Amino acid sequence: MTTVWWVRRDARLADNPALLAAQEDGPAAAVFVWNRGVHLWSGRRRAHLARVLWSLKEDIGGALGVRRGEAADAVLAIAREHDARVVVAAREGSPAGIGAQDAVASALAADGRELRLVGTPYAVAPGRVRKSDGSEYRVFTPFSHAWREHGWPSPAAHADPEAFVPVESDVDLDERAAHADAEDPLTARHEFREERVREAWEGYVDGPLARYAEERDRPDLDSTSHLSVPLAYGQIHPRTVLAATAAMPGEGPRKLEAELAWRDFHADVLFRHPRAQRESLTTVLPDDSWTTGRDADQAFMAWRDGRTGFPLVDAGMRELAATGTMHNRVRMVVASFLVKDLHLPWQRGADHFRRALLDYDHAQNQLNWQWVAGTGRDAAPFFRIFNPAAQASRYDPERRYIERWVAEVDTPAYPAPMVDHAAERAAALADHKRARAGAGG
Incomplete structure (x- = not known):
């Protein structure tokens, strides 16, 4: 029986629990939804996303389907086309992400199908780190201590790039990238291939990471991890990073871990306080x-x-x-x-x-x-x-x-x-x- 993998911020084969869950009972049908929200992105982000999806599609033998429309409609259509009773996706914590997964879950349930949420784009899912009384941490340092104590799983196994069924697309990724490039050009392209992202990270571990604590504030030096882009598009998971830093002594790895803790802290704050996306949580000026x-x-x-x-x-x-x-x-x-x-x-x-x-x-x-x-x-x-x-x-x-x-x-x-x-x-x-x-x- 085919299971649908709804690709969200996890366009990768390595360390991807949602994809592994989708492949448990056989080949998966993979779909990314190019929805109205993506249309509102800047041209540079749309161009890079198109290339990330193109790379994933190439890695799985062309089987990725990229569909226009809203997530609820597109995911339900793919589930029906492949007679899938279950759709698997990573859980999101942002207001828009929660809204999309709720809409997909409702549409699937009304059709006798199920959305199964597995994994998260964070080391620890938003809302999981909390005080003994269940309340939130409002200060980063105690949050980061509890975050480390909570811990996270080891990186998941690499998915099978051949265990996919073909899914038809109605979005031309090459065309989208070219149009977006013309609309909003950059001086250089950033890496969009998963394998190259991992290679770059491994090279950083073997080199500049040891100097990260001393040099991370120096814009004149190339000493930062350059992980922000692949993390944003889901081409590498924080677990993968944390597994490497945990094996290393020194302040450099600890400082990089703290940056990932800040990433989880901010996701936790927005999850608990959706209004923070537009409203100040504290008034500081008249x-x-x-x-x-x-x-x-x-x-x-x-x-x-x-x-x-x-x-x-x-x-x-x-x-x-x-x-x-x-x-x-x-x-x-x-x-x-x-x-x-x-x-x-x-x-x-x-x-x-x-x-x-x-x-x-x-x-x-x-x-x-x-x-x-x-x-x-x-x-x-x-x-x-x-x-x-x-x-x-x-x-x-x-x-x-x-x-x-x-x-x-x-x-x-x-x-x-x-x-x-x-x-x-x-x-x-x-x-x-x-x-x-x-x-x-």
Whole structure:
């Protein structure tokens, strides 16, 4: 009897419990649904997704079906076409992901079929790490301790690439990639083949990982894992990463594990508080603190286009525009600058990152912005305001990163700083003081 594997954020053959469950009783029918939500993605994300799916399809002998429409309709249609009583998929924790799996489960149940949720894109599924009384952790450090104590399974076995039945597609992946590339070009393509992703990770383990703790904040050095894109598209599972780091001594592996713990923490927060995708969890400023109108639009566009006159901010925004990624230290600096120097709400920055990031992850994006803005769970205190010049001096001491992305930095063509950082810092802190006074403390 055929079982359907509904591909979600797990487009891979290695360490994929949902796929293994779908193959338990014989060949599986694999389907990815190119739904309305995907149509709303940026062109760069759609192009990369098309290539990821193309690679998976090639790895399983062309058997992957890619269907247009909403998940409930498309998955039910595939189940009927293959007389499948069971559909297996990885469990999602975001509001949109939960909505999709609930709709699919209802459609299948009404037709006498079942959706079986197996596995998760996280080391520990959102909602599983909790205090002894069942409540949530609001602070990261105790969450991370409980997260480690909870633990996770060893990586699952590699699925059989030949145990699939052919599924018809009505989406041309080559065409989708070409159109999206033309709409939203990048300077270079990122790796989209699962085998190459694993090889790159293994090479990182054998090399730069040992230096990760000391060099991870240096955008001028190539010392980060480059896992954010394959994690976002499900081409590698956190368990695979954690299995490798667990076997290694030193601070580098421990720091990388902590980054995965933050990923799970933010997913847990969004799972428990869906409103966090748009609403601040904590109020830190009065409503009249924000820049509005034409001034706000002009400030946002200068930030977006990398022409603020602050070299590290501009370098980060130009890197984002060109590559779809940005070094994590620089992400914090540009986010702080938008919220605390330009006095624009974090939601505006989060929306731009959603459009521009190739490694976009909903929970990570929204809650990281709330972290910088001081409004999220265990967020940086609002009074922690990054000084772009000091950050550049400390983390890009020879200005190699800045000069790579802002070639005109030392010429008359480069603009003067658009604001006085010290003055804007003082204004932001004064606004925060008013908010605290209004809240009684």
